[in-house]
Amino acid sequence: MHNAELDSIDLAILAELQKDARLPNKDLAERLGVAPSTALERVRSLRRRGIITGFRAAVDTARLGRPLQALLALRVRPHTSRIVDPLRTFVLGLPETITLFHVAGTEDFLVHVAVADADHLHRLALERFLIRTEIVHLHTTLIFKTEHQPVQRPAEMG
Amino acid sequence: MHNAELDSIDLAILAELQKDARLPNKDLAERLGVAPSTALERVRSLRRRGIITGFRAAVDTARLGRPLQALLALRVRPHTSRIVDPLRTFVLGLPETITLFHVAGTEDFLVHVAVADADHLHRLALERFLIRTEIVHLHTTLIFKTEHQPVQRPAEMG
DNA sequence: GATGAAAGGCAGTGAAA
């Protein structure tokens, strides 16, 4: 089976395991209407093909003491890999960082962070980001709510 | 044990299960240096307390045929729940949507999407978003790269 | 590829420290 060929069983597996990565193989097989050994091999195949990249526990940052989320838009000059690569490493090393988007446009990076409170956010911006001379601009956007969604199906657009 | 009290074992569990949610309890216990039943009870406690909210398979959207990612910034008028709630439902129902950020500022929403190609993105913007009259502004930002990071530790800022 | 049976190993329970 080639890389992007997914039948309805594969898609059902993706849906189930995005809801619950720990669903017992036996139960998964039952929901798919196939034998447990079949379900097992299908899941392995999806991993081998890199369609399932891993199984992750989802952690609530708010209950970890960081209820406030924000997006920090960074403009970086000069925008060369010599400058950008260490910055990436720095941002991904911050405990506040959840996601780093490298984007096109007037801003170069968007950093999704979770912090304890407004003061923490303020100090993060001033004492961690703005002291770096390659960051020539920072714009902070508060996040009221973040909602993730399972990846449903391959591309299509009638 | 109360809600936000996490010792080093709890933090180690969060780190391990964010790397691999399917790590067998026996192996988890070994890495923590505790008995399997202890590890089991700790994980359950983290779930009960809502610190671990679930276990999810991570899916590679590119290998699902949607290699292009973008952020769509939406301005919505009027910004009332009567208008906003159906829009939320609509956006979360789109197969292209990965994450919906409800934000403060000049824009009201940021939608992280994965699409097949530039044409798909273009049509998504025109035929799905801009036909909705409550969306008075849409700004598209291409994403070169998205990097997620495990949630490390509770808040702190010396 | 999918199936079913067989074997090994793990999860999960309960009592004790």
Add this chain to the structure above:
DNA sequence: TTTCACTGCCTTTCATC
């Protein structure tokens, strides 16, 4: 709260279709 021992069940393998 952690540990140990035990039981049952699930995962996983392999031969077969």
